[in-house]
Amino acid sequence: MQSIPRHCFSSAEEIESRFTEHRYICDRKLATTLFLATRLEKPMLLEGEPGVGKTEVAKVLAKILDTPLIRLQCYEGLDTNTALYEWNYPRQMLELRLQEARNIEKNRIGENIFSEAFLLKRPLLQAIQSGTTSPPVLLIDEVDRSDEEFEAFLLEVLSDFQITIPELGTIRANIRPVVILTSNNTRQLHDALKRRCLFHYIDYPDPEREQRIVLTRVPGVREELTRQICRFMQWIRTENLYKRPGIAETIDWAEALLSLGREELTADAVEATLGCILKHKQDLDQVNKLDLPLIVEQLEHDTTRPHLQ
Amino acid sequence: MTPPGHICSNNTGDHHIFNQVVEFSRLLHNAGISVNPAKLIDLFRCIEHIDISNPEDFYTASRATLISSHRDLAVFDYLYESFWYGRETRKQTKPLDTGADEIESADQKNQQDKLQQTRDTGGSGRQNKPEFNRSSYSADEYLMKKDLGQMTPEELEQARRLVSELVRLIAHIRSRRRKMSKRGHELFFRRMFRHTSGYGTDNLKMVFRNKRKRKTRLILLCDVSGSMEDYSRFLIQIIYAMRQELKELEVAVFSTHMTVITDCLSLDNIGQSLDMITETVHDWAGGTNIGQCLDEFNRSLSREISSARTIIVILSDGWDRGDAGVMAREMQRLHDNAYRILWLNPLLGNDEYQPLCQGMRTALPWIDYFLPAHNLESFAGFLDRLEKLWR
Numbered sequence: 001m002q003s004i005p006r007h008c009f010s011s012a013e014e015i016e017s018r019f020t021e022h023r024y025i026c027d028r029k030l031a032t033t034l035f036l037a038t039r040l041e042k043p044m045l046l047e048g049e050p051g052v053g054k055t056e057v058a059k060v061l062a063k064i065l066d067t068p069l070i071r072l073q074c075y076e077g078l079d080t081n082t083a084l085y086e087w088n089y090p091r092q093m094l095e096l097r098l099q100e101a102r103n104i105e106k107n108r109i110g111e112n113i114f115s116e117a118f119l120l121k122r123p124l125l126q127a128i129q130s131g132t133t134s135p136p137v138l139l140i141d142e143v144d145r146s147d148e149e150f151e152a153f154l155l156e157v158l159s160d161f162q163i164t165i166p167e168l169g170t171i172r173a174n175i176r177p178v179v180i181l182t183s184n185n186t187r188q189l190h191d192a193l194k195r196r197c198l199f200h201y202i203d204y205p206d207p208e209r210e211q212r213i214v215l216t217r218v219p220g221v222r223e224e225l226t227r228q229i230c231r232f233m234q235w236i237r238t239e240n241l242y243k244r245p246g247i248a249e250t251i252d253w254a255e256a257l258l259s260l261g262r263e264e265l266t267a268d269a270v271e272a273t274l275g276c277i278l279k280h281k282q283d284l285d286q287v288n289k290l291d292l293p294l295i296v297e298q299l300e301h302d303t304t305r306p307h308l309q
Numbered sequence: 310m311t312p313p314g315h316i317c318s319n320n321t322g323d324h325h326i327f328n329q330v331v332e333f334s335r336l337l338h339n340a341g342i343s344v345n346p347a348k349l350i351d352l353f354r355c356i357e358h359i360d361i362s363n364p365e366d367f368y369t370a371s372r373a374t375l376i377s378s379h380r381d382l383a384v385f386d387y388l389y390e391s392f393w394y395g396r397e398t399r400k401q402t403k404p405l406d407t408g409a410d411e412i413e414s415a416d417q418k419n420q421q422d423k424l425q426q427t428r429d430t431g432g433s434g435r436q437n438k439p440e441f442n443r444s445s446y447s448a449d450e451y452l453m454k455k456d457l458g459q460m461t462p463e464e465l466e467q468a469r470r471l472v473s474e475l476v477r478l479i480a481h482i483r484s485r486r487r488k489m490s491k492r493g494h495e496l497f498f499r500r501m502f503r504h505t506s507g508y509g510t511d512n513l514k515m516v517f518r519n520k521r522k523r524k525t526r527l528i529l530l531c532d533v534s535g536s537m538e539d540y541s542r543f544l545i546q547i548i549y550a551m552r553q554e555l556k557e558l559e560v561a562v563f564s565t566h567m568t569v570i571t572d573c574l575s576l577d578n579i580g581q582s583l584d585m586i587t588e589t590v591h592d593w594a595g596g597t598n599i600g601q602c603l604d605e606f607n608r609s610l611s612r613e614i615s616s617a618r619t620i621i622v623i624l625s626d627g628w629d630r631g632d633a634g635v636m637a638r639e640m641q642r643l644h645d646n647a648y649r650i651l652w653l654n655p656l657l658g659n660d661e662y663q664p665l666c667q668g669m670r671t672a673l674p675w676i677d678y679f680l681p682a683h684n685l686e687s688f689a690g691f692l693d694r695l696e697k698l699w700r
Contacts, residue, residue, distance in 0.1 A: 012359070012366065032359065032369040039358045040351065047379045081499075089498040113502065167503075185379065194377035195347060201379040 008038050008065070008135075024053070024060040025205075025213045033200040034061070043158055043179035045143075045194060048202035051246020054182040058139035061178065068130055070177070071139045072123040074146035080153060084163060086120045087113075114167035124157055128173040138177040144187050151190050158196055205247060207234050213247055218254045228265035229254050231299050236277065241286065245277040252276045267293035326361075327353070333392050334375065340388060342381045348374050453686040457547075457655070458539040465543060468685055469550040475689055476554040479696040493517030525618040525648060525699055527558050530606070532625030533590065534564035534597035540655045540683075541594075544624060547688065549574050549582055561610065562586075563602035564595040569610060599629045599668055600636030607642045618648045620698055622691075624682060626656050629668025636671045644675040649698055651678040653691060658683030 009015050015031040026034075034057070037044040046054040062069035072083055092113040099109045121129065127138040140154070157163060161173035181197060183189060205213060210230045214221060229250060237244045253276040262269045270292055278284045330352060334344040355370040368389065376385050452467060460468060489497055497518040504514060531548060533541040545562075552558050552574040561569045573585040587593070621643060629636060644650060652672065656662045658681045664673060673679065678694060681687040 028365055029369045029372075032366050033373045036355045036358060036370060036373060040354055042351070045377065087499060087502065089502065092502055110502075188378065191343075191377075195345070197377065198351070198373040199377045200373055201382055 009035055011035065018064045019060055020216075022060045022063055023216045024056060025209060025216055026057070027205075027209065030057070030200055030202065033198055037198045038178060040198070041176050043181055043197045045181045045183065045189075045197035045199050046202060047183050047185060047199070049204070049244060049246055050184055051248035052202045052204060053247055054202055055139065055141055058137050058180040058182075061180070062137040065134055065137065065178070067134045067136045069137045069139060070123050070127045070130065071141060073141045074143050074150070076145060076147055078146045078150050082122060083124050083150070083153075084122050084157075085125045085165060086122060088118045088120050092118050116168065119165075119168070125163055125171070127177045127179075128157075128161055128163055128171060130177075132174065135175045136177045138179045140179065140181045142184060143181045143193075144183040144185060144189060148190065151193055155190075155193050155196065158193075204237055204244075207231065210234070210247065210250060214250060214254050217251050218258060221254050221258050222263065225257065225262065225264055226254065228300070229257070232265060232270070232296070233277070235295070235299060236287070239287065241278070241283045242280045243278075243283060245279075249277040265296060267296045270296060326356070330371075333371075333388075336388050336392055337375060337385065340384050342376055342384060344375050453689070454684055456658070456683050457543045457685075458683070460543060465546060469546055471685055472547050472550040472688060473554055475692050476551050479692055479699070490517050490519045493519040495519065525620055527555065527620050527622070527695075527699065529558060529560045529622045529624065530567070530602075531560065531562045532564065532597065532599075532623070533562045533593050534628070535594045536597065536628040537626055537655070538594045540626075544682075545583070545586065546579065549579055561606065562590055562593075563599070563606075564592045565598050565601070566592055567602040567605040567610060568592075597629050597668070598631035599625065599627075599672075600631040600633070600639050603639035603643055604635065607639055607646070611643075611646060619646070620649045620651065620695070621647045622651045622653060622695075623672075624653045624655075625668075626654055627652075627664065627666050627669030627672060629666070629671070633667055633671050636668065640672050640675040649677045650675060651680060651691070651694070652676045653680050653682035653687075655681070655683045657681035658687060 009018075012028065012032040012035040015035050016026060016028065019026045019031070033044060036042075046057060048054050058071075059069055095113050095118070096110055119125075123138070127136055130136045143151070143154070146154075158179060161176050162170055164170045204210075207230050210233065211223075211226050214226045214229060215223065218226075233245065233250050233253075253273060256273050256276045257265070257269060260269070260273070271288070274284060274287060278287060330349065334349055337344050352371060352374040355374060356367075359366040359370055361367055371389065372382075372385060376382065452464060452471070455464065457468075489500055495518050497516045500516040500518075501514065504516065529548060529551075531541065531544060533545075537544075541562075548560055552560060552571070559569065559571045560574055561567050561571075568590050570586050570589060573582055573589055576582045576585065654662075654664075654669070657679070664670060664679075680691050680694065682691065
């Protein structure tokens with residue numbers, strides 16, 4: 001088996017700068033972990049609250065490496081037919097019909113229908129087969145949503161990067177894909193699976209980094225507005241909310257404010273667009289109950305965290 | 310202790326780092342973060358690729374390899390700081406021995422933080438938010454550990470929601486998996502083609518697949534006698550939540566008689582359900598005669614609602630005023646007919662509890678699992694056990 005080409009990345013700094021080129025501001029820790037994952041050829045397990053950019057890491061990585069991104073979205077009851085391969089039944093049926101029409105010998109009918117031509121490749125098989133010159137990026141999204149049976153199966157695939165199809169035989173990866181697993185912590189993953197991965201936790205960004213992210217992702221947004229937005233976001237995450245907004249929400253919000261032509265963050269602007277960052281009614285009600293003009297005012301003047309009653 | 314960068318500049322060699330890392334991993338191990346040799350090997354492989362004199366990179370590599378859940382992050386960070394930089398610790402000469410103390414102090418610190426924050430936010434337990442993003446985890450944890458008998462109505466409402474979630478997990482995950490069968494709605498193409506492709510398309514034999522059906526039945530018998538009153542008022546709500554998610558669950562309550570209340574619990578509205586139970590059950594908070602009730606169950610009800618593979622869950626404190634001989638006989642009959650018997654006892658939550666009362670002593674030999682049921686955590690444990698048994 002070939003390893004990931006060594007020139008993939010030469011250092012964590014390179015990853016940091018290449019990600020920045022692709023408009024993903026990643027911190028040093030993420031870059032280092034990613035670098036180590038490519039060097040050690042181990043999958044990387046990304047944990048973090050929703051909307052902090054876990055999935056984006058894989059997307060950007062695929063762009064940088066200029067390889068296909070193969071995504072497997074996990075859910076309860078996900079089985080091998082959906083994740084690995086499935087036979088193309090209508091085509092098999094048609095083939096049988098054609099063979100009958102062609103008067104092929106009875107005992108030879110259906111001989112070929114379990115061959116690669118009738119195989120539908122699902123993400124895991126694709127990932128194993130598609131690497132020819134550079135490793136594909138395999139994103140196994142929200143792995144915590146799948147069930148234990150699937151986890152056990154995944155374990156097998158991730159340790160050997162080979163898949164056995166009873167009708168065809170064993171298929172091995174030419175190049176090990178770069179594997180990124182994401183988890184929202186809805187449940188604990190099995191130890192054996194976690195042990196195979198390098199772990200990284202993506203936290204909410206600090207204000208400076210969040211500002212850089214918004215400035216990079218939302219072209220045309222003013223620096224002053226960005227500063228106000230980020231300060232507001234930092235504050236709102238300290239509130240006791242059902243679902244705290246992530247960076248994805250910050251970007252959405254900045255885009256919304258920009259398209260509304262707002263130059264600065266005022267209380268009525270916040271009120272009008274609060275739906276961009278809070279997605280639950282109870283959270284909206286909770287924040288609406290607060291004195292928004294006062295909060296915006298205080299956030300403007302107080303450089304540290306606002307002290308609100 | 311010095312950070313690893315200094316070790317390198319001191320030229321004390323790799324061996325020294327090796328020992329220190331191993332020592333550090335032991336510290337983590339004592340703190341409940343299991344570090345196996347494979348993880349250590351990964352860390353050493355990482356060290357080859359990073360600039361070890363950069364403290365941040367060394368930290369990242371350690372974190373990426375040694376822990377695998379954000380729940381361990383806070384403890385890891387604390388121990389990392391104290392081990393490599395000697396911060397916030399007393400003495401570092403024997404890290405192995407001080408391991409336990411460290412955790413204690415980490416916990417204390419944590420507790421103090423929590424207390425501080427609780428005070429800051431006006432004393433409401435819901436509000437406390439430790440510095441490391443654990444979202445609502447701590448609030449849940451608090452709720453999980455709270456005694457059921459002492460819950461406020463709001464907490465009970467929350468508890469019911471939590472139980473629903475837990476039960477939904479064991480109810481649905483399994484049911485999404487399919488199994489081959491002779492009849493059904495969904496064709497199992499793969500099997501059809503495998504079996505019959507040799508005979509051409511005219512002879513395709515239909516093979517179906519269906520949701521896997523559980524053969525095991527589940528019966529919950531809840532003690533609602535006077536001694537259980539503190540708990541049974543709340544337990545009935547938890548049981549309602551369970552019944553809403555598990556359509557196969559049969560529920561009966563007993564004190565001096567056994568009454569099946571499955572139908573009462575099937576109503577959509579919990580208020581109506583409780584009203585109906587009040588009308589149906591006449592011996593609520595009455596005396597206890599477990600033997601007699603089990604006799605009723607074994608004689609009539611068990612034939613109606615149980616089958617060969619039945620898991621029976623009894624929720625009771627075991628205080629019994631009936632005849633011990635009858636109870637022993639009925640427990641044995643129950644045991645012979647059931648697949649497994651689980652006994653949930655709210656008193657078992659108390660560390661000093663000993664099953665000394667006569668009823669409990671009589672029942673013990675016939676019980677497969679004796680579990681606590683005083684708070685949500687113990688309930689989660691019970692559901693976990695149930696999931697393993699319930700195939």
